[in-house]
Amino acid sequence: MRFSPLFWPIELKNNKIYILDETLLPHQVSYIEATNYEQACLAIKDMKTRAVGQVLLVMYTFLLEAAKGTDLNMVSEAINAARPSLPFKVLTDMVLGWVKSGAPIERSILGFLDGLKAKRIQQAEEASKLINDKDVILTHCNVSGLMPLIADFCKEQNKSISFFVTETRPYLQGMRLTVWELQEAGYQATIICDNAVAQVMAEGRINKVIVGADHLALNGDIANKIGTYQIAILARQFKIPFYVLCPPPSKAATGAEIKIEIRPENEILEFGGKLIAPKGARAYYPAFDVTPNEFIAQHVYLKI
């Protein structure tokens, strides 16, 4: 079994956390080093890593700081404050719970990470069963190595599939990460602009939509990268099934309880550090949106 570097983008070696810098992909594969929780939180805040990378970074940060004897409550608070719209609290509460119970913290964290890896592989296999031979799958943003893994499982099942991938402005995770990892794994992936989804669906080019989620509410609503919700609406319009690879549920009863992070407007107004918008222009950048449960044909859960 082979994995995209994005499947497990964080490692801990010799008291140093190595963080795959996803902002430099695909042109440079390099790792940021963090030796304390402040550096780790900065990497979260600056979106150097995302999605499962954030989960791994949180867990390795606890592992690193536990070995130093740092107060893990303090670490937990810093992590929860790094990006308000992400459900880090589920993770930090879990770790603090282990601490409280007197469990050996290193063993608990490593056990959790081993389990997570196995469950993610199972999740990709489960998703592959929803796919038919010759399906063309539209995906958005990046699901941390799951797409090539799904394609590998399909291959095992003698199903040949290909992909359309939205650019995913403004960070272009679809173009930079998903297309890159699919290409590296030998699969065909065609980039489209975020505004071309309806047209490409209308041309009959898409059979399935599969996206990830950063957040799963108890009623099945999900929050994911901005743009997911409109793809879900368009998929319903064109009668294309919309599948979501979900993280474990948070405590939010519905999507309405999920706080949407509003990110700085210069992330839209500038490109490569250069102003592309008119001088003085304003932008509005909600980084996530909430897709109501009713639009989701099937949730593919991380088995607990």
Added chain:
Amino acid sequence: MRFSPLFWPIELKNNKIYILDETLLPHQVSYIEATNYEQACLAIKDMKTRAVGQVLLVMYTFLLEAAKGTDLNMVSEAINAARPSLPFKVLTDMVLGWVKSGAPIERSILGFLDGLKAKRIQQAEEASKLINDKDVILTHCNVSGLMPLIADFCKEQNKSISFFVTETRPYLQGMRLTVWELQEAGYQATIICDNAVAQVMAEGRINKVIVGADHLALNGDIANKIGTYQIAILARQFKIPFYVLCPPPSKAATGAEIKIEIRPENEILEFGGKLIAPKGARAYYPAFDVTPNEFIAQHVYLKI
């Protein structure tokens, strides 16, 4: 009455056509000079001008070449071939009709252009009547100076309005042109990524959608910049009226007869001449899409 430079972006002076180079906006307001129809067609092909600018460029090109005594059939063929998805044939047939009828060609073309200017002003005024005080309007791409003009008419009618504008990848006409001309005219315009439309609508921030069209079929279907169709679907989902500023109808019976131009993939894969996608990646770039009549709450026609 004041006009955006985009309202009338082409001029003919002393046997030279001056073409506002829309690819350099908003950071540079400069004009390309063309002294023959080949240069004019190149400017069309390279999207140096768009929409009404193309109509003006076609007419001024005939004016220029007629004065030189060039065979206008040859000019007409070159223009029709410049961008296949645009209904230049309506214009070139009209001019060739004038020639055939023995009308003085200069007077016919100048009369047509005077009429066009007056009709576009009327069109903006008619659109302004659809708008209520405090409306927030979402627009996409650029409608060649009509948006600030609509806002000016609203102001005359004591209605204060503001705008959200999609970036409009990959050329960013919304961000670079529409936001610029609205800002210059003193109106508030907020940029959003093309993938944020559903979220911004779900937040209740949009009251009306107004877009232009490059092509109007006889049944009311329109073709416009890629992204228009999905905004129309989303507007219906959120019960927001979707208005279209239309050119004169072409001979297409329905949108299905409108040929969609597929543009080169490097226009998506590169930004500012630099590769942003993974090396070897492919993209698919339909430059337009077709919005069926059923999604359009009202067509605002160019009065004939």
